[in-house]
Structure formats: C-alpha cells, structure tokens
Amino acid sequence: MTVTGLANLAVKVADLDAALAFYAKAGALVSDRMEWEGAERAEVHLGALHLTLFTRAIYEDALDLAAEGFLHPALFTDDLDAQLEGHDVIWGPEIVRGPTFGVRRIAFVRAPGAMVLEFMEQIEPPD
Numbered sequence: 283m284t285v286t287g288l289a290n291l292a293v294k295v296a297d298l299d300a301a302l303a304f305y306a307k308a309g310a311l312v313s314d315r316m317e318w319e320g321a322e323r324a325e326v327h328l329g330a331l332h333l334t335l336f337t338r339a340i341y342e343d344a345l346d347l348a349a350e351g352f353l354h355p356a357l358f359t360d361d362l363d364a365q366l367e368g369h370d371v372i373w374g375p376e377i378v379r380g381p382t383f384g385v386r387r388i389a390f391v392r393a394p395g396a397m398v399l400e401f402m403e404q405i406e407p408p409d
Contacts, residue, residue: 283359283360283361283364283365283367284359284360284361285357285358285359285365285401286358286359286360287357287358288332288355288356288357288358289332289356289357289358289383289400289402290325290332290333290334290355290356291331291332291333291334291352291354291355291356292333292334292336292339292352292353292354292355292356292400293333293334293335293336293350293351293352293353294335294336294337294338294339294347294348294349294350294351294352294353295335295336295337295350296337296349296350298315298322298324298335298337301335302315302324302326302335305326305328305333308328309328310326310327310328311326311327311328312324312325312326313325313327313382314381314382316380316381316382318380319338319340319378320338321336321337321338321339321340322336322337323335323336323337325382334356336353339353340373340378341372341373341374341390341398344372344373344390345372345398353398354390354397354398354399354400355399355400356388356400356402357399357400357401357402358402358403358404359401359402359403360403361403362375362387362388362389362401362402362403363375365401366389366391366401369391369392370391370392371389371390371391372390372391372392372398373389373390374387374388374389374390375387375388375389376388376389377405380408381408381409382408383408384404384405384406384407384408384409385404385405385406386402386403386404386405387402387403387405388400388401388402388403389401389402
C-alpha cells in the first residue's frame with residue numbers, strides 16, 4: 283500500500299457562487315461546476331494549488347461539520363483496502379463517478395489533529 287499522490291484539498295463553502303468569484307478574481311482557473319451526490323462542486327486551480335469546493339461533504343451525515351471550512355486532503359493510493367487497515371473509517375469504501383474524474387473507490391478516515399483523510403483508488407479514467 284502506498285499513497286501515490288495528492289488529488290486535491292476539499293473545502294466546504296456555503297455560497298459556491300461567491301467562492302468561485304473570489305478564486306477567479308485571484309487568478310484561478312475555475313472549472314467543472316456540477317451537481318454531484320446531492321450537492322454542488324467545482325474545481326479550482328490556483329497555481330500549484332488544486333481545491334475542490336463542495337456545498338456539502340459526501341460524509342456529512344457521519345460527522346458534525348461546520349457550515350464552511352477545510353474538509354480533507356484527497357490522497358490517491360494503490361491499494362485502498364490495505365490503506366484502510368487499522369484506521370477508523372468514517373465513510374466508505376464506496377464507488378463514486380463523475381465526468382471529470384472517472385470512477386473511483388473512496389473512503390474517509392479519522393486522523394490525528396481532528397483531521398479527516400480521503401483515500402481513493404482510480405478504477406476508470408474520466409471520459
């Protein structure tokens with residue numbers, strides 16, 4: 283099992299329009315806004331920083347989350363099941379699909395410092 287890369291940093295925003303306008307004004311490339319899993323999401327690329335903004339976290343029902351704020355880093359792994367061994371899994375593993383990221387198997391775990399980590403395996407590339 284190996285973490286092979288950082289996919290993005292996930293951030294929950296109450297007002298996606300305002301957040302996207304802020305990042306666009308800062309020079310970010312904003313793309314792929316869509317309805318997804320009962321919420322809205324969009325991609326923000328600001329230099330080397332890749333954020334995914336969500337109006338609701340997919341694991342919202344498993345944790346008490348603030349209305350806005352940093353959610354988690356999303357990390358690629360080459361073996362999700364092995365990566366999850368010994369961790370406190372709070373959501374998943376589940377298979378998710380999206381036109382911009384393909385098919386992934388994902389899960390979220392508790393980490394020290396009141397953090398959440400997302401581990402994901404890429405099953406199929408995007409279309």
